[in-house]
Amino acid sequence: xxxxxxxxxxxxxxxxxxxxxxxxxxxxxxxxxxxxxxxxxxxxxxxxxxxxxxxxxxxxxxxxxxxxxxxxxxxxxxxxxxxxxxxxxxxxxxxxxxxxxxxxxxxxxxxxxxxxxxxxxxxxxxxxxxxxxxxxxxxxxxxxxxxxxxxxxxxxxxxxxxxxxxxxxxxxxxxxxxxxxxxxxxxxxxxxxxxxxxxxxxxxxxxxxxxxxxxxxxxxxxxxxxxxxxxxxxxxxxxxxxxxxxxxxxxxxxxxxxxxxxxxxxxxxxxxxxxxxxxxxxxxxxxxxxxxxxxxxxxxxxxxxxxxxxxxxxxxxxxxxxxxxxxxxxxxxxxxxxxxxxxxxxxxxxxxxxxxxxxxxxxxxxxxxxxxxxxxxxxxxxxxxxxxxxxxxxxxxxxxxxxxxxxxxxxxxxxxxxxxxxxxxxxxxxxxxxxxxxxxxx
Numbered sequence: 001x002x003x004x005x006x007x008x009x010x011x012x013x014x015x016x017x018x019x020x021x022x023x024x025x026x027x028x029x030x031x032x033x034x035x036x037x038x039x040x041x042x043x044x045x046x047x048x049x050x051x052x053x054x055x056x057x058x059x060x061x062x063x064x065x066x067x068x069x070x071x072x073x074x075x076x077x078x079x080x081x082x083x084x085x086x087x088x089x090x091x092x093x094x095x096x097x098x099x100x101x102x103x104x105x106x107x108x109x110x111x112x113x114x115x116x117x118x119x120x121x122x123x124x125x126x127x128x129x130x131x132x133x134x135x136x137x138x139x140x141x142x143x144x145x146x147x148x149x150x151x152x153x154x155x156x157x158x159x160x161x162x163x164x165x166x167x168x169x170x171x172x173x174x175x176x177x178x179x180x181x182x183x184x185x186x187x188x189x190x191x192x193x194x195x196x197x198x199x200x201x202x203x204x205x206x207x208x209x210x211x212x213x214x215x216x217x218x219x220x221x222x223x224x225x226x227x228x229x230x231x232x233x234x235x236x237x238x239x240x241x242x243x244x245x246x247x248x249x250x251x252x253x254x255x256x257x258x259x260x261x262x263x264x265x266x267x268x269x270x271x272x273x274x275x276x277x278x279x280x281x282x283x284x285x286x287x288x289x290x291x292x293x294x295x296x297x298x299x300x301x302x303x304x305x306x307x308x309x310x311x312x313x314x315x316x317x318x319x320x321x322x323x324x325x326x327x328x329x330x331x332x333x334x335x336x337x338x339x340x341x342x343x344x345x346x347x348x349x350x351x352x353x354x355x356x357x358x359x360x361x362x363x364x365x366x367x368x369x370x371x372x373x374x375x376x377x378x379x380x381x382x383x384x385x386x387x388x389x390x391x392x393x394x395x396x397x398x399x400x401x402x403x404x405x406x407x408x409x410x411x412x413x414x415x416x417x418x419x420x421x422x423x424x425x426x427x428x429x430x431x432x433x434x435x436x437x438x439x440x441x442x
Contacts, residue, residue, distance in 0.1 A: 002057065002344045004222075005298060007230060007253040008154055012346055015252065017221050023054050023061045024216045026250070028208055028225040028233070029111065031068040032092035033077040036099045038274045038303055039259045043226050045289055046256040046297040046347075048105045050224070052378045053343050064215050065108040067093055069115050071204050075190055085191060099276040103285040104380040112211050114202065118193050120210040121202040125182045125195075127244040134182060137173035141183040141197050145176050148239045154253060155231035180236050182206050205236035212237075213245060223250035230255055256297045262304045274303065283308055286381050290315045293349040293379060315381070316438040317429065321360050322372055322383050330367030331374060335359040339375050353379075395426055399435055402428070 002015040017023050027047045030040055047065075054061050068074075069089040078085045097107075125141060128134050133147045145151045151159045181203040186192035192199040212220060218241060225234060234253065241249040261274060279288055291311035295301045335355055342351035356375055359365050369384075376383045402417040421428045427438045 002053070003346055004252055004254055005346050006251075007255050008250075010156065013252070017059065018219065018251065021059055023059045023221045025051065025054075025061055025063045025222040025224070026208070026212045026216060026220050027063070027065045027108075027223070028229055029065040029067050029108075030096050031071055031073055032089045032096060033071075033073040035092060035095040036276045038261070038276060038279065039226070040096070041099075041103055041276050041288060042259045042292055042301055043256050044100050044105045045103060045292045047224050047254075048380065049293070049297070049347060049349060049378065050222075050254065051106065052380060053347065056378050061109075062216060063108050064110045064112070064212065066208060066211050067096075067111060067113045068204065068207065069093065069113045070191060070201055071114075095277075099280070102280055103276065104289050104382065106380075110215055112215060114207040114211075115191075117207065117211050117214060118202060120214050121206045122183075122193075122195050124206060124210045124213075124240065124244055125197075128182065128240065131243060133243050135175065136197065138185075140181045140185050140200065140203070142174065142179045143182050143236070143239060145178050145180075145239060148243050150242070151178075151239050152235065154235050154238055157231070178232060180205055180232065182240075205233055206240060208233075209237050209240040209244075209249075212249075213241065218245055218247040218249060220250040222252045222254055224254040224256075227255045227258055257295075257300045260300060260302045262302070279303075279308070283312060287312045287315050289379075289381060293353060293381075296350055297347055313427065313438055317436060318357075318360075318381075318383065320436045320438070322369075325369040325372070327369045328366055329370070331370040332359060332365055332367040335362075335365065335371055336374055343378065349379075395421060395424060395437060398424075399428065399437065403435065 003012045004015050005011070006013045025047075027043075030036060051061055051063050070085070074085060074089060078088045081088065093113075101107075125134065128143065129141070133143055134141050135144055136142070145159065149159070152161075183195060183197055183200050183206075184203055185198055185200045190201065192201055212218070212223070223234070223237075230253075238249050241247075276288070287308065288311075291303070291307060292301065294311065335358070338355040338358075339352050342348045342355060345351070352375070356372070356379075359368060359371060372383055398417055398421050402414050402421075405411075405413040405417060418428050421437075425439060429436045429438070
């Protein structure tokens with residue numbers, strides 16, 4: 001049985017859907033103030049794998065992931081670029097969709113934009129107001145966290161510690177330092193909508209609560225996102241949704257770990273900010289995906305040129321081996337069970353990849369091609385697609401010359417030819433399946 005680490009309980013729990021064989025899954029999508037970066041890649045691939053595995057297990061998955069197309073970051077970026085907000089968000093949304101497709105991420109069943117659900121957000125704020133959870137100050141309508149006794153249960157913080165402290169300087173009118181805005185009053189030149197409280201726009205946290213309720217209904221089976229969203233975003237979602245609708249927001253909360261570049265947190269200020277397109281110039285989407293799968297989703301993940309090169313070489317070796325497999329019409333149940341055992345253990349993709357490699361190296365293993373096909377339904381690595389790797393005739397001639405030297409047991413000449421091949425930009429490997437050539441260049 002699939003077990004998932006539930007952030008809410010801090011435990012790995014057997015996954016049991018609310019409705020047999022069906023899963024309602026909501027994952028916070030991107031804010032389209034800019035093009036997608038590697039942090040987006042990790043989150044998107046993580047939940048794509050979860051979705052694929054649930055489908056593999058036979059569940060009908062209703063997957064919703066939103067697009068935030070109005071918030072402070074977007075307004076600021078449009079102002080900096082002197083660009084219309086709609087033009088900015090349309091362009092960046094397209095960039096996200098294209099890059100996600102390039103890294104093998106399946107499209108959500110529904111992908112609502114925040115600006116399409118403002119009416120539902122206003123209705124949600126009205127419910128919260130009626131129930132006494134809100135107050136109004138000069139810049140908007142706020143949620144009072146002290147009114148919700150379970151505030152802090154997701155991030156495991158004490159609500160008393162989150163209330164206003166004597167030494168904490170906060171916005172003067174706010175009652176508690178973690179009170180958050182539900183509806184922001186409009187400023188000149190900003191997009192706005194009419195509401196019972198005056199012209200304005202929704203706060204960031206309100207959109208996911210309104211859209212998940214409208215499109216999936218509560219409770220959700222799974223709510224997901226990056227660890228950076230756990231607090232305050234997901235904590236605020238719980239406070240809004242559960243206070244308004246009187247139902248649990250989600251049974252399982254799943255959060256992926258953060259991403260570093262060369263073991264340092266990715267940041268524009270540090271100059272190590274990498275977009276997906278930056279990496280796609282030199283590496284395929286499948287290689288990026290292979291690197292992400294090489295780390296269990298909850299652990300911190302590192303990207304570097306060296307790791308990308310390692311992932312590339314491993315992936316190309318994998319493809320070369322699979323290229324030579326013959327279909328014997330069988331599947332290998334032993335390795336499929338080991339694969340499922342790894343995936344059932346909180347999506348242990350590194351262990352699942354190991355099982356794939358073990359099967360391929362097992363000379364006595366039958367059903368290799370069909371088993372690769374089965375596993376790749378979840379991995380999404382396009383392992384059965386043929387790669388058109390053009391090996392120059394000069395390199396092929398050297399490989400043949402080296403094979404002759406090996407047959408003659410002239411190991412010194414064989415090693416010399418291998419080094420010559422390497423200097424010309426190719427790695428030559430001796431495998432159980434013969435000599436394999438992989439380009440060194442990106």
